[in-house]
Amino acid sequence: MAINWFKYSAPSTFYELAGKLAPWFAWSAGILFSIGLYIGFFVAPTDAQQSEAYRIIFIHVPSSIMSMFVYLIMAGYAAVGLIFNTRLSSMMASALAPTGALFAFISLWTGALWGKPMWGAWWVWDARLTSELILLFLYFGFIALHASIDDPRRADRASALLAIIGSVNVPIIYFSVKWWNTLHQGSTVKFTGTSMHVAMQQAMFITLAACWLYAIAMALARVRSIILERERNTLWVAELPEVRS
């Protein structure tokens, strides 16, 4: 029997589904974080160049990758919302933005903490760091633009345009270390392979998976609040047990 996926494009049905799924994603994120960080701190060997300080990579790299992925997904939802006029897609875009901004912030913050002892500077205006900072500002811009327009549908359309245009920045971040001379080193994880010890790789990919699950859990939880807020005048919201009591 085929599942009718379009059923879940209605906010009322998706609200229920998201409520059921979010705890599963949150718990598995927590478990994977513990496993990944355990391997990262206790199993993975010391690095030949940077000794113990490299271990911040297990937070820095997953959050940097996620800050870019979440942006693309957010822009994708925003584009779908703009093209097909689907309410839920725009709500998902709004739900993803704070999580993406958090990842971008963690990426910059852990990068600064890592850069000071290794490079000798908290911050340099190289292409990689600057384009990641622009990504953080794009998230802030998206959130602020959406919040500044009272009519939610108009806010969706305006911020969707910003999200779509800003997505040009993501390939720039990724390729910046290839295209220009930067202080930031090249990519460790490449399409052709990973130049990293196996246990380090395992820890990094497990924390990356945990970040994915965390992002999904947060987006689902947040979209529920957005649905409730936007549909507060509808009958189905009024009849929800958690609203009635």
Next chain:
Amino acid sequence: MKPRQKRFAYIIVAVVALGAAVGLVLYALKNNVSLYFTPTQVYNKEAPQGRSFRIGGLVEPGSVMRRNDDLTVHFSITDNTRSMPVIYKGILPDLFKEGKGVVAQGKIEADNIFHAEEVLAKHDENYMPPEAKDALDKAAKAKSDAGGAVATPATGKKID
């Protein structure tokens, strides 16, 4: 076209146009986006003359000399084609090492030496335990010794 197809087409066109525009701008600003100049670029006079800029490359092996009485250190930055003598007074980052990446900010004075105000270390993207690193270094050394002995014994001697 249906309105939704129209909107889709508009968005595709806008993103492609914007991507092309950004690409062209970044291409035009290539030298400004890059954080540093290589020694070859400096010798070709592509770096700014008479004012501060950044130079980057590898610390030339065997070039690091420290003065005994203060923190002044002399070394050369090389891109394996050209090399630039550098003088710096201050504390070097932990990862500063011969044969490793480095980026220095400063300017070339009348003595044709790059006077650095700031020296940053640039590390590579490879992460491995020290034992693996030792094994790799040994393998590389064995290979270069063998290759040097067969092909050009003279250069092999010069390195020693």
